[in-house]
Amino acid sequence: WSNGYLESLLHNKWTLVTSPAGAHQWEAVNGTLDYPDPFDPKKFRKATMLTSDLALINDPSYLNITTRWLDHPEELADAFAKAWFKLLHRDLGPVSRYLGPEVPKETFVWQDPLPAREGELINDADVSKLKADILAAPGLDVSKLAFVAWASASTYRNSDKRGGANGARIALQPQSDWVANNPKQLAEVLDALKKVQSSFNSGSKKVSLADLIVLGGVAAVEKAAKDAGVEVAVPFYPGRVDATQEQTDITSFGYLEPQADGFRNYGRGTARARTEEYLVDKASQLTLSPPELTVLVGGLRALGATFDGSNTGVLTQKKGQLTNDFFVNLLDISTVWSKDGEDAESWTGTDRKTKEKKWAATRADLVFGSHAELRAISEVYAASDAKEKFVKDFVAAWTKVMNLDRFDLKK
Known part of the structure; x- marks a missing residue:
């Protein structure tokens, strides 16, 4: 470990040259032959840098940092240690999941710290x-x-x-x-x-x-x-x-803000992914199985838990009751579904005979009737004898999501 990189970067003047491969790079004008040639061990070369390196001395904001670290290498060492620690632990979750005798006492805001729990638990x-x-x-x-x-x-x-x-x-x-x-x-x-x-x-x-x-x-x-x-x-x-x-x-x-969340009928597809694909991705992040995904969407629709309070996707006349109506009405063959626009995001369900409007839905709703696996699960929950099973399964999946971040319960 040394400060050789910054010393070379800040103490040399640089000129644009062409590498043996034909790419542009920078060579130290007044540099000495200090660096071994990668092909001939008997030859030595001047220091070379990329444009990304030179940005550290040409951008005023970066220059202030690099000149400070040049004179105070101990600050660079500390900053590198913290950045390296963050890089290696960024996906590990809260400090409560860390193990071993070398867990640092210092906490950082990127770890999403929580205060210690105090007092007696409610009974x-x-x-x-x-x-x-x-x-x-x-x-x-x-x-x-x-x-x-x-x-x-x-x-x-x-x-x-x-x-x-x-x-x-x-x-x-x-x-x-x-x-x-x-x-x-x-x-x-x-x-x-x-x-x-x-x-x-x-x-x-x-x-x-x-x-x-x-x-x-x-x-x-x-x-x-x-x-x-x-x-x-x-x-x-x-x-x-x-x-x-x-x-x-x-x-x-x-960065955690959802682009779309089909569980509460929020958002729409983009050029990167369709609405129903965002829904599946969200379910994956919540570690949900296809049956858990299905029962949660059906239950949340029955509860009327849409992001804007509208009845889009709420395929029931008993909003607020935990019924399996979403599946019953979604799969009802007397309903004809037609898209409301060219983007096929919003759909209207009309009565096959009377042509009267019955329901409003989105792609996040209709996927449970069009996707083979999700439809098979939906048909189970739409059965006349599935009301208790639906509630039981919904409660299990709901409880799972409510406790996904309770790592203290999983020790």
Whole structure:
């Protein structure tokens, strides 16, 4: 390890030459023959650089950095060590997943740090009371609660273990401003949940906003299932904490913003990928199997958890009830589907006989009728005797997504 690179870069003058391969590169005008020739061990050459190297002394911003490091090589060594550490650990997830005696004590904002959990966990009695308080809170309903819980948890990316509900970063920038999260509705739901939190936290125990967001989704799913005639207990594991804005890198989290999310019928395809392909990619990041993908989309449509609150894809007359109506009506042969425009993003379902409009849907909905594997799964859930199976499978897949970032539960 030495500072030879910067010394050569800053102490030499450079002239444009042609390499033996015919490419342009830069050679030190006043350089000495210090570098072994790659082909003849008896020959030595002057230092050569690429244009990307020369940028470090011609761009004023880079020049300030390189001249500083030339005079303070210990700062370069420290900066390199931190950058190398980040490169090797960027896809490892939070510090809680690190193992071994050499885990550094210092944490960095790119690790999406979370504060340590304090106090006693809420118990079953507390959970029951909080669910009742959430459902009774003004302005909250099944659709809104399920939507916010999903929006929070579904930011998880298995590729680098980032995102998820823990930290309640949906309440912070940049997530609070994402179009996919319906900022106006999100703010209303969070305000209501914070009032429930404030009331509960006035006692001896504390509950985080992150836990309340997920618990709101739990309460919504249980109520929707009950209203559909199926009693079910949705598992809930407390222990999440709330991150601060200072612990959240706005630019870095901006890359988690979805281009399209078929689970809540947000966005559309691009030149790079079709709408349904974005949906499959999202399911992959959430580690979902085809049956889990299918049951979650059908359930979220039944709950009315679309990004803009519209009825697009909500193929039911019982919005807010956890029924299998989405699959029943999607596969109904009395419905004829026609595209609304040349881009084939939006579709209208009309009655085959009366020609009356029945439903509105997107490619993210119709793929469950057109794709062979997804249609086969949809037909299982559309069966008249599949109502309880549908609810049970939805709850299992929902709980999985809500806990994808709970690495503390997986130790």
